[in-house]
Each structure stands twice: as C-alpha cells, then as structure tokens.
Amino acid sequence: MKKLVTKRNLLILSVMITVITAMIPNLxxxxxxxxxxxxxxxxxxxxxxxxRIGFSLWNFLFNIVFYYFTLRILMIIIKGFIPKSPH
Incomplete structure (x- = not known):
C-alpha cells in the first residue's frame, strides 16, 4: 500500500513540475x-x-514520464545515503 501512495505522489509531483516548467518564461x-x-x-x-496557442499531448506525457522516473531515481539515491535505524 505504501508503494502505491509513493507512486501516486510521484505522479502528482511530476504533473505539477511539468505544468510549472511550462509556465516559467525563461526556463x-x-x-x-x-x-x-x-x-x-x-x-x-x-x-x-x-x-494562436497550441498544446502537445505527446510532449506533455513525455515530460510526465521523464520527471516521474527522474524523481524515482533521486528517491533511490537519497534512500541509499540515509542510514537505517537499528530498530
């Protein structure tokens, strides 16, 4: 169950990052x-x-997948540096 919540949170975070990076003018x-x-x-x-304003669905989905896996890899790296408690 915890993995499902983590995956959902990563997906929501990657959608938010995708939308935010599209709105920042010089990024x-x-x-x-x-x-x-x-x-x-x-x-x-x-x-x-x-x-004329255009929206590319495939690029939007690509960005979501890209940020999802980038965040997932960062979580794995960060968990490797955090020492486990002895309990």
Whole structure:
C-alpha cells in the first residue's frame, strides 16, 4: 500500500513540475520565428504572435514520464545515503 501512495505522489509531483516548467518564461522557452515554445525537456505549449496557442499531448506525457522516473531515481539515491535505524 505504501508503494502505491509513493507512486501516486510521484505522479502528482511530476504533473505539477511539468505544468510549472511550462509556465516559467525563461526556463524552457525556445523562440523560432514568431513562435514561442514552452516546456522542459520537451515543448508542451506553443504560442504565436497572432494569439494562436497550441498544446502537445505527446510532449506533455513525455515530460510526465521523464520527471516521474527522474524523481524515482533521486528517491533511490537519497534512500541509499540515509542510514537505517537499528530498530
């Protein structure tokens, strides 16, 4: 049960990180001509100067999976450094 809660929390956290990184202006912004692409590592949102806004579902899912596994690997590394209690 604890693993399920941890997986759910990691998934929620990875969705939050994906949305936040797409909203931070200089973090994951790429400008190509009049198009502005937002998101890191993959561009999730795109905006053109004539008020066209685009959303890429595949890049959004890729970012969620990327952040999920990155957070999971970080948890494994951090658990390796924390000493276990003798009880």
């Amino acid at each position: 994951g912004m790429k400008v190509i001509g009049e198009y502005h692409h937002y998101g890191c590592p993959a561009e999730v949102l795109s905006y053109a100067s004539n008020w």
